Every structure is written in structure tokens, then in C-alpha cells.
Amino acid sequence: MTEKPTIEQYLKNIEARDFQPFKCVDCGTVIAPPSGTCYSCGSNKMEWTRVSGKGTLVSFTVIHIASDEFQEEAPYFIAIVELEEGTRVTGRLQGFDPLKPEEVGIGTLVVLDYETGKSGKTYLAFRPE
Amino acid sequence: MPLKNTQIVSAAQTKFGSLDMSLREMFAEAVDKATVEAGVPKSEIQAAFVGTFIPEMLVHQGHTAPLLLDYAGLRGLPATRHEAACASGATALRAGIMAIESGFYDTVLVAGAEKMTSVTTNEATEALAAAADDQFESSVGLTFPGVFAIAAVAHMQKYGTTEEDMARVSVKAHKNASTNPLAQFQKEITLEKAMTPRYVAWPLKLFDCSPISDGAAALVLTSTEKAKQYTDDSVSVIGTGQASASMNLADRRELTSFEASVVASKNAYKMAGLSADDMDFAVVHDCFTIAEIIASEDIGFFEPGKGAEAVKEGVTALDGDRPINPMGGLKAVGHPVGATGVKQASVVYKEIIGAAGPNQIAKHDTGIMHNFGGTGASCVVNIFRRSDA
Numbered sequence: 001m002t003e004k005p006t007i008e009q010y011l012k013n014i015e016a017r018d019f020q021p022f023k024c025v026d027c028g029t030v031i032a033p034p035s036g037t038c039y040s041c042g043s044n045k046m047e048w049t050r051v052s053g054k055g056t057l058v059s060f061t062v063i064h065i066a067s068d069e070f071q072e073e074a075p076y077f078i079a080i081v082e083l084e085e086g087t088r089v090t091g092r093l094q095g096f097d098p099l100k101p102e103e104v105g106i107g108t109l110v111v112l113d114y115e116t117g118k119s120g121k122t123y124l125a126f127r128p129e
Numbered sequence: 130m131p132l133k134n135t136q137i138v139s140a141a142q143t144k145f146g147s148l149d150m151s152l153r154e155m156f157a158e159a160v161d162k163a164t165v166e167a168g169v170p171k172s173e174i175q176a177a178f179v180g181t182f183i184p185e186m187l188v189h190q191g192h193t194a195p196l197l198l199d200y201a202g203l204r205g206l207p208a209t210r211h212e213a214a215c216a217s218g219a220t221a222l223r224a225g226i227m228a229i230e231s232g233f234y235d236t237v238l239v240a241g242a243e244k245m246t247s248v249t250t251n252e253a254t255e256a257l258a259a260a261a262d263d264q265f266e267s268s269v270g271l272t273f274p275g276v277f278a279i280a281a282v283a284h285m286q287k288y289g290t291t292e293e294d295m296a297r298v299s300v301k302a303h304k305n306a307s308t309n310p311l312a313q314f315q316k317e318i319t320l321e322k323a324m325t326p327r328y329v330a331w332p333l334k335l336f337d338c339s340p341i342s343d344g345a346a347a348l349v350l351t352s353t354e355k356a357k358q359y360t361d362d363s364v365s366v367i368g369t370g371q372a373s374a375s376m377n378l379a380d381r382r383e384l385t386s387f388e389a390s391v392v393a394s395k396n397a398y399k400m401a402g403l404s405a406d407d408m409d410f411a412v413v414h415d416c417f418t419i420a421e422i423i424a425s426e427d428i429g430f431f432e433p434g435k436g437a438e439a440v441k442e443g444v445t446a447l448d449g450d451r452p453i454n455p456m457g458g459l460k461a462v463g464h465p466v467g468a469t470g471v472k473q474a475s476v477v478y479k480e481i482i483g484a485a486g487p488n489q490i491a492k493h494d495t496g497i498m499h500n501f502g503g504t505g506a507s508c509v510v511n512i513f514r515r516s517d518a
Contacts, residue, residue: 063272063328066272070270075331078271
């Protein structure tokens with residue numbers, strides 16, 4: 001946990017179902033997805049951290065027409081979630097019917113989970129708490 | 130301080146749509162229309178600023194500025210490509226404006242082009258997706274329309290905007306384009322048709338999305354001193370603004386407004402010494418219907434959350450008080466990415482000089498154009514005014 005965090009390792013951690021954001025060494029801001037600079041204090045010193053996995057649904061969509069890589073998974077939800085620690089990430093949304101998106105409420109409390117798609121990739125995902 | 134020295138003396142576009150012309154042929158057609166056919170000899174052009182987005186993926190061609198200039202009979206000139214996704218054209222234009230304003234050149238060409246129907250729809254979609262953040266957004270399965278759908282959902286939640294409100298933007302675009310001979314779609318559609326539930330990224334449907342298009346556009350900028358040499362109908366560039374934002378939508382605190390649009394338009398208004406109330410009309414980047422609604426708020430035409438109502442009440446129609454996209458916008462005219470920003474300037478130019486034919490708006494002294502790139506990570510806003518206004 002002491003090595004300088006990299007984007008490559010960030011993505012590998014998600015693939016291994018072990019999400020770890022960056023954290024600014026100087027001011028403690030939790031940063032995900034990774035950034036080269038902390039927008040709270042300007043520092044470029046980062047370390048790994050962990051989060052509770054709890055968050056709030058900020059907005060979402062249901063993808064019907066996807067790129068070739070993901071078309072077999074469509075329709076699927078994509079959500080922006082604000083984590084308890086303040087940062088926002090993009091991931092999949094579980095626990096709702098993609099053909100009934102009107103049933104999804106913005107502001108819903110969600111928890112971090114993972115989803116391995118037909119593409120073989122593992123994504124960050126969230127489900128209602 | 131308003132810009133003082135830059136004039137547009139000609140502007141033109143090819144037809145947009147699925148064209149039987151290659152990238153360089155379209156480019157040359159637009160250049161000829163904006164130069165020799167408009168009273169500006171090619172020998173007068175001293176440099177060229179060219180917007181293309183992603184010809185590497187679409188036509189397997191990089192280094193497009195000299196290639197395109199060569200075919201258009203301008204071999205030898207300084208030729209530079211500008212790329213900012215869908216704002217490529219307007220960043221090329223801004224570079225041209227700075228070149229004239231600084232006094233470095235007297236007369237320059239600004240042009241943009243994109244050939245998109247040379248690949249399959251899926252390949253074109255893939256190429257467009259390169260304008261979003263590949264590692265953190267596209268890799269999860271987020272698409273380009275998906276990003277705007279997320280903004281739409283946030284706008285619906287916060288302000289009560291509806292799918293029908295968005296569909297009205299599409300109906301207006303098609304209506305305006307129905308009398309524009311250069312538009313990809315020259316046919317009116319009903320609200321019912323615009324509401325056809327063929328979802329691309331819920332709540333955005335087929336008719337909320339701009340199409341895949343081929344096309345080119347070009348214009349000539351010159352100094353105030355030289356403008357009269359070419360035409361009596363010149364248009365002054367009085368303000369310009371550009372801003373960037375995070376690529377990643379998740380990194381933006383506000384999803385119902387695009388911050389680069391707000392900053393770029395504030396800077397452009399400040400430079401022009403004018404406000405949104407001084408604008409007679411606007412040409413905004415309606416890659417998706419929700420993008421027009423949000424842009425109309427971001428450039429200050431309407432308060433945040435009031436954009437949809439303005440469309441509903443006809444305020445933004447051709448004969449409304451604040452017309453927006455009077456020739457039909459990206460939605461119905463088409464969106465050959467690199468050409469779009471230059472085409473938008475061409476629309477403002479034509480409206481201001483009174484050459485917009487059946488699409489001529491009544492009050493047209495001062496207009497604003499808003500061109501943004503990708504998912505709003507780049508934005509250029511320019512303000513133009515009749516030289517004698």
C-alpha cells in the first residue's frame with residue numbers, strides 16, 4: 001500500500017474486485033477515478049486508500065445501443081454514484097429492470113458491488129443498499 | 130475589450146449527408162465556395178486553420194491539413210490541423226481569429242471536414258467514443274449518447290424537463306432544415322414521430338440524436354482594413370471564449386449544465402462588452418436534443434431549467450423572440466464532426482448578412498455560436514455582429 005499508485009494498478013484492482021481509490025497525501029481528499037493532481041489542494045502526491053462502498057445515485061442511463069464490445073449486454077444501466085467519501089465514479093447499476101428505468105430514483109442509497117459482463121471484463125457496479 | 134480587427138468575408142458549406150465524395154473532394158468544394166466563388170482569390174490566403182476530428186479512424190488518414198489544402202489548390206501555405214473532438218472546427222476558427230487579430234496575417238482560411246459514412250455505423254460510433262474518457266467511462270460500457278442521457282436524466286429530475294420537451298427540439302430542427310437545401314434531412318417530422326420509442330440511451334431516442342454525416346465547411350477571415358476589398362457584406366468577430374472541463378462526467382459537480390460552455394460564453398460576452406440579452410439569435414451545439422436545451426441555458430438565453438419551456442412556447446423557433454439553430458442545427462442538417470464549428474459560423478454569417486433565404490430571421494444584427502467537444506470537455510463560443518451595426 002505504500003507504492004505510488006498507478007492507473008494500471010487501479011484498473012487491475014477493479015478487475016480483482018478490490019476497488020481502491022487514490023488519496024491525496026497532503027489533504028486527504030479521496031480521488032477516483034485517478035487524477036494526477038488533487039483539485040482540493042494542488043498536490044500531486046497520491047497514495048492508495050479504501051472506501052466504505054456506500055454511496056448515493058447521482059444520475060443514470062440505460063444503454064440500448066452499445067459499442068460492439070458491450071452490445072450483447074445491452075440494455076444495461078450506467079450510473080454515476082457519489083461515494084460517502086465525496087468522490088464520484090461511473091459504474092453499472094444492479095437490482096433494477098433496465099426496461100423500467102422510470103422505477104429508479106435519483107438519490108437512492110447504493111453499495112459497491114462488482115459485475116463481470118459477457119465482455120469478460122469486471123466493472124464497478126452498485127446495488128440498492 | 131471587443132476584438133477590433135477580424136472580419137468574416139465569406140462562408141460556405143457543402144451539402145451534409147451521405148455523400149459520394151471523399152474527404153478531400155468535400156473540403157475542396159467548400160474552399161472553392163468560400164474563396165473564388167465568393168470573390169476572394171486563393172492567392173490572397175496566407176495560412177489555413179483546419180478542423181478534423183478523427184480521420185485516422187474514419188478514413189485511415191492523419192496529417193490532414195496539408196493533404197486537404199493541397200487538393201484544394203492551396204499547396205505551400207502554412208497549414209495546421211486543430212482537434213478538439215466536435216469542437217475541432219471552432220478551435221480552428223479561434224486560431225484563425227487570433228492570427229488576424231494579432232496582425233500576424235491579413236487573410237486566412239478556416240475550414241473543417243469529416244468523412245464518416247466510409248465506415249460502418251458501429252465503427253463510426255467507436256470513433257466518436259474516442260471523444261470520451263476511454264479508461265474510466267467507455268471501459269464500463271458508457272457510450273457517447275449515454276453521457277448526454279445521464280445529463281438529461283439529471284435535468285429531468287432537477288427541473289421537470291420531459292422526453293416530450295426534448296422531442297420538440299427535434300421537431301423544430303427538422304422544421305427549420307426542411308427549407309435548407311444543404312441539410313441532411315429536409316423533411317418536417319411530427320411530435321409523435323420524434324417520440325418514437327427507439328431508445329439509444331434512455332431517455333434519448335433515435336430522434337434525439339444527430340446523425341452520422343459527411344461534409345465540409347469553410348470561411349475566410351480578414352482584417353477590417355482589407356475586408357472592403359472582398360465584399361460589402363462583412364461580419365465582425367467581436368468576442369471569443371474557450372474553456373475546457375474534466376473529460377469524465379463523474380468529475381463534474383454539475384450535470385445539468387456544462388461548465389466549459391458557461392465559462393466560454395461568459396468570456397466571449399465580456400470581450401464583446403455585451404450580454405446574452407444583446408444577442409438576436411444563437412447557433413448552439415445540438416448533438417443531442419438535451420444538449421440544445423442545456424446550451425440555451427448555459428449561454429444565458431434562459432435561466433437554468435427554463436430552456437425546455439422556451440422551446441415549448443416557440444421562443445426559439447425561426448419566428449420566435451430568441452431563435453436558436455435557425456437553419457436546422459446538427460440534429461437535422463447533420464454533424465460531420467470537424468466541419469460543424471465552421472458550419473455554425475457560416476450559419477451565423479449568413480443570417481447576419483441577410484442571406485439565409487427562407488430561414489432568414491427577422492432581427493439579425495448580432496449572433497452567438499456555441500460549439501462544444503466530446504461530452505463538453507471543450508467549448509468555444511464566438512460572437513459576431515454586422516460590421517455596420
